[in-house]
Amino acid sequence: MRSNKGTWLLLSPGIIWITLFLVAPLIMMIYVSFWTQTTFSIKPDMTVVSWVNFFSSDTYFGALLRTIRIWFTVLMVTILVGFPVALYIGQFIKNKTLQTALLVTCVIPFWTSFLIRVLAWRPMLGKEGAINILLQKMGIINAPIEVLLYTELSVIIGMVQIYVVFMVGPIAFMIGRIDGSLIEGARDLGASTWTIFRRIILPLSMPGVIVGAIFVTVMVLGEFATASALSGRKVNLLGNIIITQVGSLKWAFAAVAGVVLTVVMATFVAIMLRIVNLRNQL
Amino acid sequence: MLEVKAVSKNFSGVPAVEDVSFTVNENEYVTLLGSSGSGKSVLLRLIAGLLTPDEGDVFLNGTPITDLPCHERRIGFVQQKYALFPHLNVYDNIAFGLRHRVIDPVKDESIIRKKVQNTIELVGLVGQETKMTGQISGGQKQRVSLARTLVTEPKICLLDEPLGALDANLRERMTIELQNIRRELGVSFMHVTGNEFEALAMGQNMLVMSDGRIVQQGAPQDMYARPQDLITAKSMHNFNILSGDDLSAQLKAGTSDKLPATKLKDAHFCAIPMDKIDISDASAKTSGLSAEFLTSEFLGNKIIYFFKIENGDVCEVENHMSLRERRELKANATYQLHWKSKDILYYGENKQLLG
Structure with a gap:
């Protein structure tokens, strides 16, 4: 069967790549998470000590819960902020060139480095930062709002700003694909603007929301830099734990955190893909 | 309503x-x-x-x-x-x-x-x-x-x-x-x-x-x-539209009986139904509008012949199989087209039907 051979030939680079750089490291990570960790070394003697430590420690299990909480908040805010922007670009801008231009505009912050984008929030949110000065000058507040920086809130603000574009893109793409005749059809059948949004635009844009949610999830769950830069190392996410554990050569423990993170991501992605059949919709 | x-x-x-x-x-x-x-x-x-x-x-x-x-x-x-x-x-x-x-x-x-x-x-x-x-x-x-x-x-x-x-x-x-x-x-x-x-x-x-x-x-x-x-x-796709300075000459050549003089004077355009035109050989004794045969299109129950008349316009003749036998015409040969005066529709300068 020649076609079969051809298929395998075309598939092989992908398969080799995925096996070497995804499947093998994943298996290795799971394997290492059961190794025996001593202060400065690690031995391949199987044990569940690292797993027990992870789930019995408030620090680590707390970090997991915090990670999920922050991820979920960021996800919801990116949808709430991103959807109207995407709706505007996808439905209200009829000119395709302008649509593309606006989407590119969303990406402009990415022309500067990640670190600068994150650190730029410090002079914005700080006690003597731009927002506090502005609000005080306007007489809205008397004392500076301290909760703005070095808190969970600042981490969330920073992450939303960085990742919202990954939500806007896919949603705008899906909304842009909705044929104007569908909306006219619904209107002619007597539906109001709100009904058209709820019954036509929203369901048809769901695949975009799902793809955006998967992007945001994968990136936010693995985050550590925004959290350490904007929380003054007070907010520890699972990503930060992995960094410190690897830094102190606690490979087994880092592997546990890595496996937990991977499971959380995989579960979410699986649920999302069950809700919307992307293959049918895209 | x-x-x-x-x-x-x-x-x-x-x-x-x-x-x-x-x-x-x-x-x-x-x-x-x-x-x-x-x-x-x-x-x-x-x-x-x-x-x-x-x-x-x-x-x-x-x-x-x-x-x-x-x-x-x-x-x-x-x-x-x-x-x-x-x-x-x-x-x-x-x-x-x-x-x-x-x-x-x-x-x-x-x-x-x-x-x-x-x-x-x-x-x-x-x-x-x-x-x-x-x-x-x-x-x-x-x-x-x-x-x-x-x-x-x-x-x-x-x-x-x-x-x-x-x-x-x-x-x-x-x-x-x-x-x-x-x-x-x-x-x-x-x-x-x-x-x-x-x-x-x-x-x-x-x-x-x-x-x-x-x-x-x-x-x-x-x-x-x-x-x-x-x-x-024009949108009925059933008429040949004749027009131009030589309109009356075309009509006189193609019409086999007497033309109404008054309408002819005011007419700027004429429409002749495609299925009301007869074809005869150039050698035939009857007079007609001479036209060069281009091609034909067979549509099952009818056949359409395409001719080029002297001023360059294309003239279509529709032949219903139930009315007339299919005729084999020679490409690029000249034939005579003729029709009856009662089938002509006359249109004035404002493109409206006369009378």
Whole structure:
């Protein structure tokens, strides 16, 4: 069967790549998470000590819960902020060139480095930062709002700003694909603007929301830099734990955190893909 | 019932619909014939409320609806592209209007089921209810689109080239079915098409549109036999239009009996039905308009011969097989074309029929 051979030939680079750089490291990570960790070394003697430590420690299990909480908040805010922007670009801008231009505009912050984008929030949110000065000058507040920086809130603000574009893109793409005749059809059948949004635009844009949610999830769950830069190392996410554990050569423990993170991501992605059949919709 | 009065619409200065007026009566099938770009789709959208006219008014049962938004007009609009909702199945597509309309939505699912089921039977979609719109054929999509509109019981139903995307067999069947469905419901249909046969076959009343204007309206048989306007004559694709400085010379050569002198004097254009022209050999004794044979087109029950006359225009002669035997003509050979004086239609400088 020649076609079969051809298929395998075309598939092989992908398969080799995925096996070497995804499947093998994943298996290795799971394997290492059961190794025996001593202060400065690690031995391949199987044990569940690292797993027990992870789930019995408030620090680590707390970090997991915090990670999920922050991820979920960021996800919801990116949808709430991103959807109207995407709706505007996808439905209200009829000119395709302008649509593309606006989407590119969303990406402009990415022309500067990640670190600068994150650190730029410090002079914005700080006690003597731009927002506090502005609000005080306007007489809205008397004392500076301290909760703005070095808190969970600042981490969330920073992450939303960085990742919202990954939500806007896919949603705008899906909304842009909705044929104007569908909306006219619904209107002619007597539906109001709100009904058209709820019954036509929203369901048809769901695949975009799902793809955006998967992007945001994968990136936010693995985050550590925004959290350490904007929380003054007070907010520890699972990503930060992995960094410190690897830094102190606690490979087994880092592997546990890595496996937990991977499971959380995989579960979410699986649920999302069950809700919307992307293959049918895209 | 539906009355359109002096409606005009411009798009950035370019007129799309100009001073259009007509009436659609209750329980009537009206067809609107126009080539692409004639403004017929814009006119439908103006009536449906998807566009607002710059001038003029639209009335429904005597009430002006010009300023009413589309979703409050209760005018059905079956779009050319069907515009089915891809995330809903056939049943839910049809039920959409009943469930979600602003005015008088139906809350009782059992009533919806009954109405939808009746419409599904009417348009012949039984058994397709749970299929998604991507799983059905073009003809079925067309039926869903029609059913979705009809189930809301609109006062009038606008159809924008409803048969355009269907293959010939299906189109013929739908022509009959559309008429039956309309008769059964007693609702008025306004059917827009670029196909003159469709317009002639379906309408009780027919409008011809060109360059944003209605050039003629009337019964299809009159429209076909005696088009009052040259544009109508052209859009029937049944006439050879003669024109030019040598018009009277052409007529004198081709007409086998006496020509009426008065009409001839005022005529700027003449229309001669394609099936009323005879062909004879160049050597024949009878006189005729000499023409070079180009090619022929065999269409089963008829054959069309294409000739080039002296001024370069193409002249078509239609030969019905039931009337005359098929003739073999030689390419590039010269023949004589002739016709009878009573079959000629004369048009004046204003392109209107004389006498």
